[in-house]
Amino acid sequence: MEPSRRIRARRAASFASVTALTLAVSTSAGTGGLTSGSAGPTGPSRAPAIRPCILQGQTGLQMPEGIPTPTGYARSTGVVHALNLMIDFSDAPGRGSALSRFAEFFPKTRNWFTTSSYGRLDYRPEAPITHWLRMPKTFKEYGIERGAPFDPGYRRLIQDIVTAADPHVDFRRYDLLNVLVTPNAGPSALDTVLSVTFASNPEAPVADGVPISNASFIYSRQDDGSGSYSRNGYRVLPHENGHIFGLPDLYTQEGGSAVGHWDVMSEDWGADNDMLAWHKWKLGWLDDSQVGCATTRGSTEYTLTPLARRGGEKMVFIPISSTTGYALELRTRGGNDAAVCRPGILVYRVDANVDTGEGPINVVDSRRDSGGCTHSPNVQAELSDATFVPGETFTDPKSGVAVTVTGTTGSGNYRVRVTRH
Structure with a gap:
C-alpha cells in the first residue's frame, strides 16, 4: 500500500503549553470506502435562487470547502456503520479491557452526531472484535512519531491491522473505520497528538474487496489537563470523522485560530462545541x-x-x-x-x-x-x-x-x- 504523496500538516495549534499535530491524507477523487457513498448535499439540481451561494473552488485541493464534497469520502447522512478496532502492542499492552477504550468514545460520539445533524446522520458504532487486537511488531518498531502516514512503519501498521482483523470482520458491512489505539502507545496528547485520518485515500489496503480508504486513528487520550476528559475527551473522534466526511481543518498550521471554538474542526479541546x-x-x-x-x-x-x-x-x-x-x-x-x-x-x-x-x-x-x-x-x-x-x-x-x-x-x-x- 502506497498512499498518495499529497500531504499537509493537519494540526499545529497551541493551547497554553499544549502543542498538537496530526496529519491527513485526502485527494479530490478516490474509490470510496469502506463502502461507496456520497458526502453532503450532492443532489443533481438546485433551485435557481440558491445556486449563486454554492461555492466551487479550484481542483486539486485536499479538502475543499466547496459544495458538493468530492467523491470518495464517506456519506454523511442516513445510516453510517462505523467499524471500531482496538489495537495494542507488546511494548504497550492495553490497560483494562478493549471495550473500556471503546466506551471512552461511545455513545458520546454517536449522540454528538445525532444532535449536530438534527438526526439526519444515524451513526452506528460497532466493535465486532471485543478484545485488544495485538499488532505483530512493537509500537517502537513501527516508528510512528507524529502520525506521518508515508513513513514505511505506518504503512506496515495499516496493513497489519487489516490482516489481523480480516478473519473476524466483513469489511463490506462498514462505511468507515476507527482504530482506537491503546493510550499508552506513544507520548501523551499533552505533548504531541498523533491522531490522524486517511480520508478518500485511493491507495488504501483492500479487505473483502473494498479499500480501507476512510479511516481515523486515535492514539493517546486527548486530555486537556483540566480534569474534564471523561466529559469531552471523546471529541477528537468527531473531529477526525469530520475529515472522513470531507471537512477540512479550520485551525492554521502556524497555530493560529481563525475560527476559535465555533466548530469542532477548529478546536476539539475544552468544552463541547458544534459545527458551523x-x-x-x-x-x-x-x-x-x-x-x-x-x-x-x-x-x-x-x-x-x-x-x-x-x-x-x-x-x-x-x-x-x-x-x-x-x-x-x-x-x-x-x-x-x-x-x-x-x-x-x-x-x-x-x-x-x-x-x-x-x-x-x-x-x-x-x-x-x-x-x-x-x-x-x-x-x-x-x-x-x-x-x-x-x-x-x-x-x-x-x-x-x-x-x-x-x-x-x-x-x-x-x-x-x-x-x-
Whole structure:
C-alpha cells in the first residue's frame, strides 16, 4: 500500500503549553470506502435562487470547502456503520479491557452526531472484535512519531491491522473505520497528538474487496489537563470523522485560530462545541430551504433561528464571488454548544480556494482584542465573543456588504438586515 504523496500538516495549534499535530491524507477523487457513498448535499439540481451561494473552488485541493464534497469520502447522512478496532502492542499492552477504550468514545460520539445533524446522520458504532487486537511488531518498531502516514512503519501498521482483523470482520458491512489505539502507545496528547485520518485515500489496503480508504486513528487520550476528559475527551473522534466526511481543518498550521471554538474542526479541546452552519449544509444536515442566499442589491431582512434548534432558517449566505462569501448564523448555548458566552450572529468568510489547515474559514471578530468572554479551560478565548448582537453592524467596504442585527423575537430568533451596494 502506497498512499498518495499529497500531504499537509493537519494540526499545529497551541493551547497554553499544549502543542498538537496530526496529519491527513485526502485527494479530490478516490474509490470510496469502506463502502461507496456520497458526502453532503450532492443532489443533481438546485433551485435557481440558491445556486449563486454554492461555492466551487479550484481542483486539486485536499479538502475543499466547496459544495458538493468530492467523491470518495464517506456519506454523511442516513445510516453510517462505523467499524471500531482496538489495537495494542507488546511494548504497550492495553490497560483494562478493549471495550473500556471503546466506551471512552461511545455513545458520546454517536449522540454528538445525532444532535449536530438534527438526526439526519444515524451513526452506528460497532466493535465486532471485543478484545485488544495485538499488532505483530512493537509500537517502537513501527516508528510512528507524529502520525506521518508515508513513513514505511505506518504503512506496515495499516496493513497489519487489516490482516489481523480480516478473519473476524466483513469489511463490506462498514462505511468507515476507527482504530482506537491503546493510550499508552506513544507520548501523551499533552505533548504531541498523533491522531490522524486517511480520508478518500485511493491507495488504501483492500479487505473483502473494498479499500480501507476512510479511516481515523486515535492514539493517546486527548486530555486537556483540566480534569474534564471523561466529559469531552471523546471529541477528537468527531473531529477526525469530520475529515472522513470531507471537512477540512479550520485551525492554521502556524497555530493560529481563525475560527476559535465555533466548530469542532477548529478546536476539539475544552468544552463541547458544534459545527458551523456552512459545514452542516455541506454535509446535508441543512436543507436548501433553510439557507437564505443574499444576492439582491439593496436591503433584505432575514430571521435566523438558533443553530442548536431543529427547523427554521439557519444560515444567510452572501456570495462575493464564485469561490468566496460571508455566512451568517445564530449561535446560542444549547445542543452541542456548551461554551457560548455571548449569544448572537456569527459572521464568517468562506473561501473555497483555500485548503485544509490554511484558513479556509475566518470568523469576523466583533470585539477585536477584547480577550473574549469564556472561562472554559483550554478554549481559545479571543473569538468567544465574536458574535454581533442587536444594534451592531458588520461592514465590508471592499465588497459593498453590510450586515446589521436589528433585533430579536419573543421565541429567541434574531433579525438581520443584509445590504448590498
